[in-house]
Amino acid sequence: MLNLPVQPRYLLPPLFLMLxxxxxxxxxxxxxxxxxxxxVNQGELWRVFSSQFVHANWAHLALNCGGIILIWLLHGEHTSPKRYAINISLLALWCGLGVYWFCPSIYIYTGLSALLHGVIIWGAVKDTTLELKSGYLLFIGVWLKIIFEQLNGPNADIGKLINSTVAxxxxxxxxxxxxxxxxxxLVNYIKNKN
Known part of the structure; x- marks a missing residue:
């Protein structure tokens, strides 16, 4: 039997993000x-943050909602509503600023996928601090995906589906x-082990 994190404290934050x-x-x-x-250059600075929560189309939104559900299944019980909100907010700001500062060729950007990559990495590290070997595999797997994308470019099929270039x-x-x-x-985990 599956032991899903369906208690409101685990379920409501991802549902709110999707809503x-x-x-x-x-x-x-x-x-x-x-x-x-x-x-943004004309002063509409909120777009750096808010862009993470809008999508190119419904297919794009559905893919990202699938990512939210997957992360909830993997790590839903590892975070409180407050921690979830902090992680999402900090990563949304980080990703928006990163696109602005380091991706000058990106003029239009939408979607949760960048911050979801951050959330799943956070969850993988949390898994490792709980002595779950799956955390190591997930951490390595996400980074291998990132390296693969950097070497081979964006997935053309996903780009067609969302009618946009995958960033x-x-x-x-x-x-x-x-x-x-x-x-x-990780620092706290290492300190407590010694």
Whole structure:
């Protein structure tokens, strides 16, 4: 029998994240919230953060909701609502700023995938601190995916599905952010082992 993290404290944060993105899609708020480099340069700074929660289309949103569900299945019980909100908020800001500073060729950006790469890395590190070997495998697997994308470019099939170019550099930024966000977990784990 599966032991899913269905208690409200584990279930409500990912549901809220999906509901937020679905609401933005339903009301077609991309023009107001997406990362648009020209508009950010003109002072619409909220777009750096808000762009993480809007999507190119419904297929794009569905893929990211699938990622939210997968992360909930893997790590839902590892985080409180407060920790979940902090991780999502910090990674959204990190990813948006990273796209702005390090990806000058990206003029329009939307989607949760960058920050989800960070969240899954954080969860993998949390797994390792709980002595779960799957955490090591997941951490290595995500980084291998990132390296594969960097060497081979974005997945063309996914790009067709979402009618947009997959922002693989944003995925890298998200994974770096998740690694940095998880560093204190690892430091505490090592200190407590010694």
């Amino acid at each position: 937020l993105s679905v609401t933005f899609a339903t009301f077609d708020l991309n023009d107001l919230l997406e990362f648009n480099r020209d508009l 693989i550099d944003a995925h890298l930024i998200g994974a770096i952010g998740g690694t940095l966000l998880a560093a204190p977990l």
